[in-house]
Amino acid sequence: QVQLVQSGAEVKKPGSSVKVSCKASGGTFSSDPISWVRQAPGQGLEWMGGIIPIFGTANYAQKFQGRVTITADESTTTAYMELSSLRSEDTAVYYCARAALLLHGFDSWGQGTLVTVSS
Amino acid sequence: DIQMTQSPPSLSASVGDRVTITCRASQSISSYLNWYQQKPGKAPKLLIYAASTLQSGVPSRFSGSGSGTDFTLAISSLQPEDFATYHCQQSYSSPYTFGQGTKLEIK
Numbered sequence: 001q002v003q004l005v006q007s008g009a010e011v012k013k014p015g016s017s018v019k020v021s022c023k024a025s026g027g028t029f030s031s032d033p034i035s036w037v038r039q040a041p042g043q044g045l046e047w048m049g050g051i052i053p054i055f056g057t058a059n060y061a062q063k064f065q066g067r068v069t070i071t072a073d074e075s076t077t078t079a080y081m082e083l084s085s086l087r088s089e090d091t092a093v094y095y096c097a098r099a100a101l102l103l104h105g106f107d108s109w110g111q112g113t114l115v116t117v118s119s
Numbered sequence: 120d121i122q123m124t125q126s127p128p129s130l131s132a133s134v135g136d137r138v139t140i141t142c143r144a145s146q147s148i149s150s151y152l153n154w155y156q157q158k159p160g161k162a163p164k165l166l167i168y169a170a171s172t173l174q175s176g177v178p179s180r181f182s183g184s185g186s187g188t189d190f191t192l193a194i195s196s197l198q199p200e201d202f203a204t205y206h207c208q209q210s211y212s213s214p215y216t217f218g219q220g221t222k223l224e225i226k
Contacts, residue, residue: 035215045155045163045206045217061214062120095162103210104169105153109162 002027004096004110011116017084020113022096027108029077030054033099035106036070036081040092048094050102051079086117121145121209125218131226136197140221142190142207151211152190154183157220158203167192168210199225 007021022034035050049060053072060068069082079096094113097106122145132138142152150170155163165174167183170190180195194201202225207218 037217044219045208047208047215047217050213050215059213063214097163099210102215103151104172105155105165105174105208105210106163107165107168107174109164112162 002032002098002108004098004108006094006096006110006113009114009116011118012086014087014117014119016086017082018086018115019080019082020094020096020115022079022081022110024077024079024098027098027100029072030074033102034070034072034079035097035099036068036079037095037097037106038092039095039112040089043092048081053079083115086115088117091115091117120214121148121212121216123207123209123216123218125205125207125221127221128219129222129224131224132197133226134197134199138194138197138223140192140205140207140223142185142192142218144188144190144209144211147187148209148211150186151209152183152185153208153210154181154192155206155208156201156203157206163206166205197223 003025005023030053033052036048051058051070058070072079096110098108124143152170154167157163171183182193204220204222206220
């Protein structure tokens, strides 16, 4: 049983950056694909990017390329998502999600982290 | 990017009804289609993967079908706990896009 626990809510100013963490327990962290998905208020789900920790190289949606950095620390079984140059449209709940096999969907999710961007 | 289009955007139904939600991909995604249920303030929950395989622990009243570009989620006899938002997602190629969601409400 994989559990993902995310860091707490954040309030940020436009133009700043935010870094959200996702601590995993259970499963095989190193080989499990971890993705980040966001959901703006009242909107659908949006995949931002993902990483397989043992490989270390992240894959990003074009929309976020250059603004998002996804990393993973195998020693602490924690994944991170950093989003820079924040704007009001980035206000959303950010989820980490794990897939035992990417083709088979995300079977474990973190509780979500609300990031509010406001001046 | 592969676009995922769900219909209807919202649906009203009664306990005991059978309902279906459809999801269409902008190109063929074989059977790499997943369905999620999301309740207000909660993370999504995987219901069905690979178009028709029920995730462990999901009640058998949920079923999925389809391949290529057209997919369906069916709920055979709605229970009170099934009123939620349902999302489809393709896992055929990155970026792993989602549909815009279907909100299932009590009539």
